[in-house]
Amino acid sequence: MTAHGASDTANPEHGRRHFGAKLVFTIVFICFGSSSFGFSNAVIGSTLGQPSFMSTMGLDTATNASSLISAILSMFYAGGFFGAFCHALLADRYGRKVSASVAASIMIIAAAICTGSNNIGVYIAFRFFCGWASYQFICTIPTWVTEITPPSHRGVLGNIIAVNIGLGYVIASFSGIGFYFVKGDDQWRGVTGLQILFPGLLLAAIYWLPESPRYLIAKDRHEEALAILKTLHASTSQADHFAEMEFFQIRKQIEWDNAHKMTYLEIFKHPTMRKRALITISLTWCMVGSGVLVINNYGTAIYSALGFNELDTLLFLAGWVCIVLLAPFVCMTFVDRVSRTWLLASGFFLCMCTLIVEAALQKNFLGTNNTSALSAAVAMTYLYVFFYVLCLDGPMFFYIGEIWPSHVRVQGFAIGISAMCISNLVWTAAAPVAFANIGWKYYIFFILQAAIGGVATILYSPNTLGKPLEEIAALFGDTAEVVVFQAELEESRFENGVEGKEFPEGVEHVETAVGVGKEN
Template structure:
């Protein structure tokens, strides 16, 4: 404000000084911590009817998008223990088994350029709707498959639709959630991976005893369940206020903010949110930072994309892919061959994962991002190294104790993985991306994730079949690199509103925040000046 006064004629300085004394909210409106302070003082969501309705709609409408990925991983894991599936498709192993699992990632990669275009031009809700419809079609074809090729094509279609949902859903969740719960609610998105995995694991555990191909066709058909849930709820949600403002529909955006963030009233928090979103989007449009090229055109955006790519890669190349898709093969390497036992372990480990992930999601804002990433990567490195050693001992001695040690270490490894890389990759990626490139950035995250998944799923069964426990050494090296990067390069975003995180990447002179302050301050001064002239 002081720097602005110096640039104004004397009469305007007096008006601004007078207004600043009488209305501190003018200067407070764009203080980086103001929205966060107001959000912290807000009552918890369960005491506010409007926020209870919001989250009751957000969960089925958007958050369950990630159930499909978890369902798929767990289903494919379990189907490997179902003799009717194994025999029907010619006992796929090695690269053939890798192709069946990995093709869904290839489908997701192919739709990555289209998904942000739909989300940006037609809205987050249409992105979710398009993706859900495609996945329902894919699940029906998967259930009706009569050949191996048909089964593979159906899984490609499922993946193609998945990117639309996982690009639009976290953006809608983050942009609609109240600032007080934004981090926790967005973090819960990715933990739904395990919710889908639990459903698939126990469903397949029950259907495995059906003496026909329906033992695998039923789980295949029900993969469309999350998509059906989304279609039934998504159009009861409002569109993202940020998307509405960017398309000159400010009244609708204000109505949505008032209804869900102000409990029907235009509170100070609602006003500040609206003003900050308007200013940020206006300046992003004016700067032209809305293209694919703009994602790497500035130092701050390059740093953001580095982290987004790390999130997508680390979430899949930490050794967790072995457990998610090939647990049955891993258990065979330590002498557990009974299909019922393997299915039971798969069901239990997914419940364990979900409980750890959801607990961590609720504590993210209290603990912080960097501590969780550091504890997670170092913990995974230690436990995976121990797991590798125990596997080597079992391979040499066939000792029962070594086998049990591997099983325990798998659960410990999943604990360290789930405290950070279940809740945070999506939530962290969404919050560090400014609105102008948020959909494109999330599409990049999905694309990176699916590239990692594709390579992972295709290579893992080959590695396990050919060199068994020695293949784990690859992940020990990768985890050492992850620990180094997470310790030194991941930025803490704790305690900041969505539009305010730009300062951490672009510095105190962040284009959006600085320009937004100046524009709004000047506009307020001009309004005051016009009012004083009228009185004169």
């Protein structure tokens, strides 16, 4: 039987639940890093809605206020670009835990200085480092989570990333409303200072969190890796067997991977790696290019333009981010039952439809007293973010983790998240001038990118649903690079009567049965 054929064979382990409460709680604590990302992204929307911030920074009287606001937002994403590559430097060399710890430390220091700043220059400078930490988090956390989750439930567990991003958004927005009612010139400092909450919690827990087994195996720390797999993937009488089989497959694959490490230039020269890179770039660019952070960051300006007052705009933003928290729970009910390709493509097309309606409403009713139409415009922003988070936000992060092999996974995330930062930088920096000069027509750019993202996903992105990470290469035509398939291990286990034995100590009969080390 060929390796590729084995990948399609019914796997007795597929669909079984190989995790318990410990893995869920572990992922929740790891994802405090994604909560920090969400909070730091959302807090600027609330901060710009605080009159005290505008007056303290002189933005209420400055003739170049729009440019300064654009700089605040742009420097955050510029920092994110560097954070993505900092992750790439640290995560493979020192581990996922070290990369997350560095990001948390940077966030705490930068947030503290932003909170105490009294001039716009200092605030802008350290928003750069907040962005650095945020995007280092959003590279490290999905990598880490993807590598500790079993393939059959990777979508459900990976969506905890999106839930925690939503949690960060919700706390930032409702804190903004709470501090809006605080009197004095420092009301904005409270919500800004809360940026230290989630990185502080992550740092407090980091010692007890498990390192990625794939990182440990790559560093020849096999006993630690196997112990972690047995602990995290335990829930049935066959738990140890599944962890041992998983360990065997990962170890054999990483032995091959370690001999084939690549630079960024080599990634773009290698045909299937280049395809992964282009899929990753198009996915992250088009997601951001559909306008999600423009709507978040300029939500106060958008809702004000629709005729609502300061408090109303803050309340609308809070309602908007509540959907960011709730939609991932809906996604969890079906994410591991539907094609990854069609899930992502559907998200792009549904976002495109809501943006078309939003643009039409703003074209025809902006500046009028038609409250029904203006309310519908607000509703479209809500519907947009629901579809975005439901189909794109969480799935995007674990999908990128799935399509990249272990030896270049951190580089793959760096490529994708750096593209996301550049896209954010382009569309967010242009937004103040664009909204002032072309208004609703700016949405046309978002509509086009959502359409391109949907079509590109259908044409080029393979469905990774339920596949072990070590077998994804076969979907890109690299069957020879898959050392052993999990289904073959299952078949050989039953054919050779090895049930109950541990693969790491006695694998010779398995290697003979499945042809490990032979040409596929």
